[in-house]
Amino acid sequence: MSTSALPSSTSPTIILTNPTPPERNRTWTYSQPEWGNSLTVPEYLNREEYLLTIPLARNGGITNWILTDSAAAVNPDTTERPVLASCETLRKRALVRGKDGIVRDVWAYGIASVFTYSEFRGRGYASKMIELLREYMTAKQQESGEPAFSILFSDIGKEFYAKHGWMPLENTQIEYRVKESPVEFDASVIKLLGDEDLAALTERDEELIRREMALPNSSEVSKTRVAVLPDIDTLQWHFYRQAFICNTAYGRKPTVHGALYTSPSTGSRVWGLFERNHYGGPNKPEKNVLSFLRFVVEDSDIIDEELSEAVVGIFRAAEKEAKDWECSKVEIWNPLGRVRKIVEIAAEFESIFVVRDAKNLASLNWFGEGTAEDLDWVVNERFEWC
Template sequence: MIAAEPPNLPSGDSPDLILVPATASERIASIRLNSVAWKGPLDVETYIQRENHLLQQRLTRDGLTCWVLVDRREAEDSRTILSSCESYRKSALLARDGRVEKVSTHGVGSVYCRPEFRGKGYAKRMLEELSVKLETWGMEKEERRRSVFTVLFSDIGKKFYAQFGWRPFVSSHMSLKATGTGSGGMGVTRDLFAEDVQKCLCSEVVLDKLRDQMLVASRESGSAKIAILPNFDHFVWHWAREEFYAENLMPEREPPVVKGAGDDRARVYCAWNRNFGETPEDNVLYILRWVYDEPTSPAEEEVVVTAMAAILRRAQQEAHEWNMSKVEFWNPTPLLQKAVALVDPRVELVHREKDSISCLRWTGEEQGLGKDVEWWLNEKYTWC
């Protein structure tokens, strides 16, 4: 329910407050409320259409839950929404002691409390309850019957979510300006379409290689390793988002079909999506994921780095063609940083302190998996 501030709002620690899945109408009401923060260049009704469109994607169709903090004394569909958020059920890999298993987890997003309700402890109460609920939510068919970790991406710094167990992890990025020039020397780089991304970045061969790498690493180190499975559904969800924006903001153009770039000779590939923001500067082409084989010699390294640089130049061109201001990629490896230096040696690695802070809540220690955990593939595709 969207209403003016009720005369007698409950306190954040009231025993009458409960966190529950929203009804269909309450979900729409929560979207209307948070549209102030996240609708970007869309009007409210179109923003609601976007959210409904994303809900139908394979990644979220059966795994998204809209949560609302409400007063248990109020009737469904008439309850005042005190705070709200969403959880996304995802597949993941867990490796420890030479064993890799597929597990389920949740990503948390759209955490929102309307301005006039802030300072009353509602968001705090919601996250306290959510952290507990997500440990078993949707885990009935899982072998462990509970999750070992959940993730979220904080836009309010590193401290707030840490008090509920979501510890901040490395959150760095590099960005290159969009440009329509500088295409020389791109060599054998080719555009990737959706089916190419599925083959080159999401095939069973690629995922099996990831499992093998995590297995070996788990034997060499005592800490657990986790990775949100980079399956094709993640990319389709991101593309559904960009295609919706393109259709509504640029109806005169054909939908964006180039979804990444690659070099078959070097076996280096990346997938991207276009993020349309409120201003031209907010338009960003994000590289969602990189796939390549770790080189075993200086000569192989040169091939990989050169291919990465060529792919980055192609990404700059694609960004320019879609009025993006820049190309951005998260937590670049040392190899990728070398490639960036070939494209523009002035670019520096940025460590984020406020926006899109990768946070992980680890409950594996309680399940005998140790205190420490390493987050593999902390790339943009995991964002929700």
């Protein structure tokens, strides 16, 4: 479609719909320079196809969307429609504790890969697509109760998505640079976590979150509480994606997904799960980051000395993995107050505390009564990113 023939974003012929496989592949090809990072176009296409086969994607777990003009002529050679903008939604298990104090199992929809072809930008198409998607979710919620809320992570600041209802909430992180020779962790105290550990830990984590959700907000008891669950399918989406990129770039896959500490006095555990994000790959390692997906303190009453030993040991293990996988930085989003304090006191990490205001802004659209600002977003951590 020539730019001179482009319809207005307010045209009644503009619709939100699902792409055909050729339309989806064309969209992925156009978006590869934006999100392909170290992957070539064929590698990026293979990764996106692969991610549609993993457990989180099954039974409608991942849905691709395009904005198109229903009145435009279809390409006679490819039978493809013009794609003005595109995105995808990921359905995730979640919890809501209402004002009645009852915790309910719900679905939340994550929005990802919002993209407009460069020649079509500045015409309001992305805004139209997001508005149509919001209307679709709102109607679906009113009909069936699904989704209860939606999340996304903005890389274009706060204003664009906020005007459509996705409000940026807590967005902080601790980060530290990976040293040339990281301090070794004590392997007699810290256990590295592999595939075989994930199922039991995620089940235990869900128990802890349900227990936390059953309680009112400590400062404002009237707040509605919401949480996306870090279940095995949600975490595996990150690990499968990571494995594909690492195997393509380095010819091997990570086997360590985190680290765990067990209290010698009570047997309670502290663990952190992390992923490697190779934004620069082997050629630009300064762009690679190891990110904690989830950090769990099983017993909130763990004594300071043991929690310090746990946090320092787990962060050392993370730094070692970061070094082994050519990551220049380690980060953890919205850390617990006690965890933050310990990391900042530990001089070896030389950590800094950052309030994000431009990229990876965790934002939430609430479809129930009230607004997103009135919610208590429990466990707002990296595992929810999509």
